[in-house]
Amino acid sequence: MTTPRISQHRLRRSLLSVAAVGAALALATPAGAADVDTGLPPGPAAAPRAATPVQSAAGWAAGTRSYLVITAPGDTSAARNAVTANGGSVFAHYDAIGVVVAHSSSAGFATAMRSVAGVQKVGATRTSDVPADAYSPTLPSAPAQSPTTLTETARWDMTRINADKAWAVSTGSPSVTVGVLDTGVDDRHQDIAPNFDAADSASCAYGKADTRAGAWRDVATHGTHVAGTIAAAKNGKGVVGVAPGVKIASVRIAEPNTSMFFAENTICGFMWAGDHGFDVTNNSYYTDPWMFNCPDDPDQAAIIEGVRRAQEYAEGKGSLQVAAAGNSNYDLANKRSDSSSPNDSTPVNRTITTACVDIPTELPGVVTVAAMGNGNIKASYSNFGRDVIDVGAPGGDGAYGVHSTLPGGKYGNMNGTSMASPHVAGVAALLKSADPAATPADLRARLGSQATDIACPSDSRCTGTTAKNAFFGEGQVDALEAVGGTGPQPGRYFENTTDVAVADNATVESPISVTGVPGNAPASLKVGVDVKHTYRGDLVLSLVAPDGSVYPLEDFADGDSADDVVKTYTVDASSETASGTWKLRVRDIATQDTGRIDTWNLTF
DSSP states (O other): OOEEEEESSSEEEEEEHIIIIIGGGGOOSOTTOOOOOOOOOSSSOOOOOOOOOOSOSTTOOTTOEEEEEEEOSSOOHHHHHHHHHTTOEEEEEEGGGTEEEEEEOOTTHHHHHHTSTTEEEEEESOSSOOOGGGGSOOOOOOOOOOOOOOOOOOOHHHHHTTHHHHTTTOOOOTTOEEEEEESOOOTTSTTTGGGBOSTTOEEOGGGSOBOSTTTTSOSSSHHHHHHHHHHOOOSSSSOOOSSTTSEEEEEEOSOTTTOOOBHHHHHHHHHHHHHTTOSEEEEOSOOBTOSSBOTTSHHHHHHHHHHHHHHHHHHHTTOEEEEEOOSSOOBTTSOOEEEEEOTTSOOEEEEOOTTSBOTTTTSTTOEEEEEEOSSSOBOTTOOBOTTTOOEEEEOOBTTBOEEEEETTTEEEEEOSHHHHHHHHHHHHHHHHHHOTTOOHHHHHHHHHHTSBOOOOOSOTTOOBOSSSBTTTBTOBOOHHHHTTOOOOOTTTEEEEOOOEEEOTTOEEEEEEEEOSOOSBOOTTEEEEEEEEESSGGGEEEEEEOTTSOEEEEEEOOTTOOOOOEEEEEEEOOTTSBSSEEEEEEEEEOSSSOOEEEEEEEEEO
């Protein structure tokens, strides 16, 4: 995934990919209120544009390619000397894992290096030239910030995983750090600055750490969106992240102009994560230029080994890697073909097998995350696969996008497994906050054991059991469970998630059948309402008790032009018998604007 998984691009490739590359072009909207919906990819992976290097930096030569030279962990000096002797130069080296990043313009470099004693694997990491910018990287600009008038609301993605309830128990510990390995992060954003860790942030574009101030900044929009979902501050404005009390560090592994994530960049990012004590990393991308790396290809075999060693190193240092599954609606457990790779030059149609892996998401130890829509449903674009998907989380689909931060103080919607993965990274951060001694293996196990089981729909592609299947793995993660909280007790909390259309000049009702609650309702009955409707000044909301008594909730002012009603009302219903059918009544008293009752609930 070089794409932050959103659009089909490398950004996990997000449907997210679109996010990384395309969203940046969609920000010409009012400050603080940008609504960037990257949309969904059309098929298994739209081919991204090829890299176009800037022809300027001293030392760069046309035809320069990047290679991984793999040797035994420890002292790589012999391998480095061999690189120089065979017409290459050492760009970076990671002795702890036995990986050297070499550059050469010699067409015979890889072949020559494979014959060197002690060298285990050698592989080109790209099919395009190394950009000239690699030798003198340009610092990303610091976008001008636009203050927002938006206030925090209960977003659908956060309520789906009970994050809104978790915040009442814990927002996470500032001693826990989540690394965002992505297109970069806007550290000055009003919702990110309070939690941003500049000291542990850097750029790993091109495969070598750049620690200059600001090198970590976003070269697109994807990474900033991901960061907000993980840990946007709970400061009363904009949005709230899953774990708004933890720290965020940015490791930009995307290269400018292309937003591509090559293997050397990912290796550098994981090594940085391990050396800087990151508790969790989020990886909403796949490693370019191959959507799947096959071990029978010498170049791709070196990529697999190099990134695997780096991930293993980071995990050994206490870091759990969470990654997006991808946005091609592809069965990762039954791979057959790939028509999107290499995405840095000319893609070809190739036959593949399940031995070929999407990295880093399919590496051992990495938590692989599928995307879900608003409900117990697989997002239409999300990759899947029995015994490949670990857990699911909200990624957005159709009318529901994930709303989060964008560079320059803005906010917007994106859809993709790139958006699902940071929800899981946030829950993992809450788990680590609750138990600082927890190992990556502990966190990985708890994410699954605490997840809410989701049964397969009527879809033959979804195999397995309710407890673990191809679409949702072990289920949808639960933030409230992560902080040691408890959800609504059986018989005390009731919800109706069935949509009910609200037409002009009409009255509709949505029922909830309450059973198992003895006696009368409480004097503080909680009525949670989520009504999607343009111009809510048209609406009158009421609660109807089982005996037909009507309790007014709110009659919105005629001039209230805001959209939607997402509120919790408190009703003195102590004179009513609790058990029976309660109804939410919604009246629309005007024309032109319509909507729906999306969901509502009662807490006794």
